[in-house]
Amino acid sequence: MLGDRIMGALHAFFRTERVWNSPLAVNVEPTTGCGLSCAMCFCKKDQAASRFMEERVFQLIIKKLKPDVVEFSGAGEPFQHPDLAEFIKYADNFSVDSIVQTNLNCGAGPLAAALDAGLAGLKVSVDSADPGRYALIRRKGSLDQVAANLDFIRSRPGPKPRLSLESVLINQNMGDCGGIVDFAHRHGVASVNFHAIQTVGMNEETRKELIDDFNFPGLRLSLAAALARAQDLGVQTNIQKLLDDFNTIVDIYNRNENISRSASCTLPWMHLFVAVDGNVSPCFSLHCHTGVASGNILENSRDQILNGPAIACIRRGFRNKRVAKVCKECNPPQLSSIFFRKD
Ligand code: SF4
Numbered sequence: 407m408l409g410d411r412i413m414g415a416l417h418a419f420f421r422t423e424r425v426w427n428s429p430l431a432v433n434v435e436p437t438t439g440c441g442l443s444c445a446m447c448f449c450k451k452d453q454a455a456s457r458f459m460e461e462r463v464f465q466l467i468i469k470k471l472k473p474d475v476v477e478f479s480g481a482g483e484p485f486q487h488p489d490l491a492e493f494i495k496y497a498d499n500f501s502v503d504s505i506v507q508t509n510l511n512c513g514a515g516p517l518a519a520a521l522d523a524g525l526a527g528l529k530v531s532v533d534s535a536d537p538g539r540y541a542l543i544r545r546k547g548s549l550d551q552v553a554a555n556l557d558f559i560r561s562r563p564g565p566k567p568r569l570s571l572e573s574v575l576i577n578q579n580m581g582d583c584g585g586i587v588d589f590a591h592r593h594g595v596a597s598v599n600f601h602a603i604q605t606v607g608m609n610e611e612t613r614k615e616l617i618d619d620f621n622f623p624g625l626r627l628s629l630a631a632a633l634a635r636a637q638d639l640g641v642q643t644n645i646q647k648l649l650d651d652f653n654t655i656v657d658i659y660n661r662n663e664n665i666s667r668s669a670s671c672t673l674p675w676m677h678l679f680v681a682v683d684g685n686v687s688p689c690f691s692l693h694c695h696t697g698v699a700s701g702n703i704l705e706n707s708r709d710q711i712l713n714g715p716a717i718a719c720i721r722r723g724f725r726n727k728r729v730a731k732v733c734k735e736c737n738p739p740q741l742s743s744i745f746f747r748k749d
């Protein structure tokens with residue numbers, strides 16, 4: 407609702423301890439299970455035991471929190487949940503848009519069910535357009551399967567979900583930005599977003615593998631070539647924005663501790679993350695790395711969840727510029743970039 411967005415933005419601007427608005431977006435973790443083992447995944451400990459959100463938990467999220475949009479993502483692959491299509495249908499009955507963030511290595515059956523249920527958007531993780539390199543990054547994954555699923559979506563009659571490819575920038579795909587744009591165009595995907603990898607909680611071994619001795623000039627050239635290619639093909643990208651703010655990537659990858667980007671974060675006022683067991687946090691990073699919960703959807707009232715002591719303390723921390731270590735290291739997403747909308 408427009409009123410919630412305006413009120414949420416005002417609360418975020420003034421760093422209030424309470425909010426009166428519903429969250430604009432709720433990030434729901436339907437499962438902690440995933441068939442892949444990606445190089446950059448920091449959720450592997452959660453995947454050791456695959457858990458699945460109960461239907462009643464999801465229904466309470468929609469009824470209690472009343473978001474505009476739910477994005478299914480978290481420590482696992484959403485399409486592994488056998489009832490994902492039911493969740494999407496339930497949300498659609500309340501006019502809540504569903505977006506799935508996915509590796510899209512699923513079979514056509516679950517995908518078709520989600521499309522039939524009214525899926526509004528798919529954000530597909532593709533970090534290389536070379537099948538061999540893709541398999542090295544998204545271990546146990548298959549780029550051919552992703553391509554087949556995208557072609558399946560394109561071939562279906564009727565309304566289509568909005569599609570984007572999401573790519574993290576790491577050593578392994580440095581020269582592949584243009585190839586990813588080509589791949590998007592070939593398979594009917596209208597937009598591609600490249601991202602600095604989230605380094606919060608990244609261990610040294612992973613850091614060494616993914617971003618040590620990073621070739622920044624090489625990345626700049628690769629992005630510039632991809633931008634020209636995207637303009638030729640009519641594919642939308644965020645590349646110009648990344649190039650304009652290139653030092654952000656340099657600072658994040660070089661661990662420049664003097665720069666904290668948390669001042670731009672609006673999530674504690676406009677966004678919630680709900681884990682598979684119903685625990686609620688402002689965002690996935692805080693849930694994953696601190697275990698902080700502002701309540702549980704099964705046990706607490708709407709007001710306790712939106713304005714309980716834990717989340718009020720986090721908001722107060724932002725106001726007083728005394729944020730958690732996770733927030734200091736975080737490159738917070740902008741809500742507009744997390745949840746694309748129909749309108
Ligand atoms: S697809 Fe996502 S959840 Fe699965 S291993 Fe890769 S990063 Fe982790």
Ligand code: SF4
Nearest residue numbers: 671689691733736738
């Ligand atoms: S971890 Fe990042 S996204 Fe989450 S509240 Fe802190 S700064 Fe915002």
